[in-house]
Amino acid sequence: MRTALLTAAAAAAVVLAGTVTVPTATAAPLPVPGAKSADGSQLVTVTKTGDRQLNIEVRSAAMNKVIPLSVILPKDRSAPRPTLYLLNGAGGGEDAATWERQTDVVKFFSDKNVNVITPNAGAYSYYTDWERTDKVLGKPLWSTFLGKELPTIIDQAFATTGRNAIAGISSSASSVLNLAVEHPGLYRSVGAYSGCAASSSPAGQAYVRLVVESRGGANVTNMWGRYPGPGWTNHDALVTAPKLRGTSLYISSGSGLPGKYDNQADLRPGADLGSQIILGGPIEAATNACTHQLAERLGQLKIPATFHFPGGGTHSWGYWQDELHRSWPQLGRAIGA
Numbered sequence: 001m002r003t004a005l006l007t008a009a010a011a012a013a014v015v016l017a018g019t020v021t022v023p024t025a026t027a028a029p030l031p032v033p034g035a036k037s038a039d040g041s042q043l044v045t046v047t048k049t050g051d052r053q054l055n056i057e058v059r060s061a062a063m064n065k066v067i068p069l070s071v072i073l074p075k076d077r078s079a080p081r082p083t084l085y086l087l088n089g090a091g092g093g094e095d096a097a098t099w100e101r102q103t104d105v106v107k108f109f110s111d112k113n114v115n116v117i118t119p120n121a122g123a124y125s126y127y128t129d130w131e132r133t134d135k136v137l138g139k140p141l142w143s144t145f146l147g148k149e150l151p152t153i154i155d156q157a158f159a160t161t162g163r164n165a166i167a168g169i170s171s172s173a174s175s176v177l178n179l180a181v182e183h184p185g186l187y188r189s190v191g192a193y194s195g196c197a198a199s200s201s202p203a204g205q206a207y208v209r210l211v212v213e214s215r216g217g218a219n220v221t222n223m224w225g226r227y228p229g230p231g232w233t234n235h236d237a238l239v240t241a242p243k244l245r246g247t248s249l250y251i252s253s254g255s256g257l258p259g260k261y262d263n264q265a266d267l268r269p270g271a272d273l274g275s276q277i278i279l280g281g282p283i284e285a286a287t288n289a290c291t292h293q294l295a296e297r298l299g300q301l302k303i304p305a306t307f308h309f310p311g312g313g314t315h316s317w318g319y320w321q322d323e324l325h326r327s328w329p330q331l332g333r334a335i336g337a
Contacts, residue, residue: 032046075111082337083117084115088172093121173192176195244298256285268317276315
């Protein structure tokens, strides 16, 4: 394997030097529409947007809607590669708060052999399957999409290895843990940055309501039913923690105190320093408490996990970029990237 990779790298270097013209990884054909899942979901469009970037659209049969997604292709596509599903936060990528707009994710993965897939839809849905139709959000069925429909299509269209990781921030940091529980074996590794897994606790319920009701304008009881109730308990990773055994876990949260990115020079597009500190500080402090609870629970169960608690940091993109960088060696190792 090492010899083959070195040979491929040498061939690519020669092509770049302009001495010969041979097929290389970057010349591999792009995926084409048509790949389907068992329920009839389908890849409907593929648009190249950069050297190794695509926008694709996948029609979800479960939700009867077309989902836009961003794709970063592997550096070398001459062989099957694993996949990282990278989720945006509460806005679902329908706003400016996306990995591609707020971080160096494209540059970071420029030398890595992994497909990076990010949905740009699902605002305020918690990327879960809702129990009932909501007047504002309809009936999101994201667990079905991310756990059954999409992976089948991505594996077909991109000729992957079938080995997957998933990572998310804020509300999606809770979602990725639930998705790993609901689809055993699908995701070999999980990165959860600044989330609150304890959804059935009063504090956890308040956090979920802040996202779904206060920001999204939806009725949270349409998601998991009345609270407290089984829908909330079944989506509480502290309760379902035994089902995470065997998954490579990286979980982090800052303290909420201002840190190295909480200054005018390091603000991300659309950010306001006052809000980042005054609002983002308490939110991160709350997720920090939740994350410590999860660390204690996994410790009691003797389930291995990597926890990182930086000394400072608010609920903001600079810190999530750092955590993606910090967690990638573990996530990538678990999927053979």
